[in-house]
Amino acid sequence: MAVKRRNENIQEEKNLPMQRDSQQKQVEGSPSYLAACSEFQQVMGNQEPRGWHEAQELYHPEMLQDKHVPRKIKKINLQGPRRMERSINEIQIMKRYRSPNVVNFLDSYLVGEELWLVLEYMDGGTLNDILSTTALYEDEAAAISRECLQGLHFLHSNHVIHRDVKSDNILLRTDGSVKLGDFGLSTQLSPEQSRRCSVVGTPWWLAPEVLTSQPYGPKVDIWSFGIVGIEMIEQEPPYWNQSPITK
Incomplete structure (x- = not known):
């Protein structure tokens, strides 16, 4: 039987040492975190970050379907030097390109230090x-x-x-x-x-x-x-x- 694998990946820019996200942290209120949030807002069309209560409502059964398409929330902790960069990159790619063979991006919410991506739910x-x-x-x-x-x-x-x-x-x-x-x-x-x-x-x-x-x-x-x-x-x-x- 196959061993349950670790979902690990690496990201190393050429000529730069590898860094783990845990080595550096961005905290809410710090200049780096606020700058990242500003960049995120630009990507999303300068929308204001949405708060906990609005994001939490996505769990309500009546909010889980849009034209009979169930949704899934992917939570991404934005702490770390690369997390925001990767999150913005993921949103840009998924918003720009839609295909029957690519999981659809539906919406996003900035909740404290977490980015919540609302995606098409793949129930299998x-x-x-x-x-x-x-x-x-x-x-x-x-x-x-x-x-x-x-x-x-x-x-x-x-x-x-x-x-x-x-x-x-x-x-x-x-x-x-x-x-x-x-x-x-x-x-x-x-x-x-x-x-x-x-x-x-x-x-x-x-x-x-x-x-x-x-x-x-x-x-x-x-x-x-x-x-x-x-x-x-x-x-x-x-x-x-x-x-x-x-x-």
């Missing part, structure tokens, strides 16, 4: 939840692969690299829908910058060029999804029981 859980109990048959793996590759094709056609493709970030619905989620590490390419060199992602799924800080493009997502293919048959990625070496 993650692919990892399934693989923690059973491997997939070939036809099941093929059906999931088709939907995921359609999602990646959509992102890559819009010059977006997901950079954290793994079974934890593939979500399912009981109606058979399969969607890519968690865009905190995604990046938008441009004609001026069509490659990246940052070491970003989860170690066991990283492509070789990412691990070695070589310039890379969207194809690194295909490598990562190839590892997901192995997961679907063997219930865990290769070398799962070995400590990752990222440099």
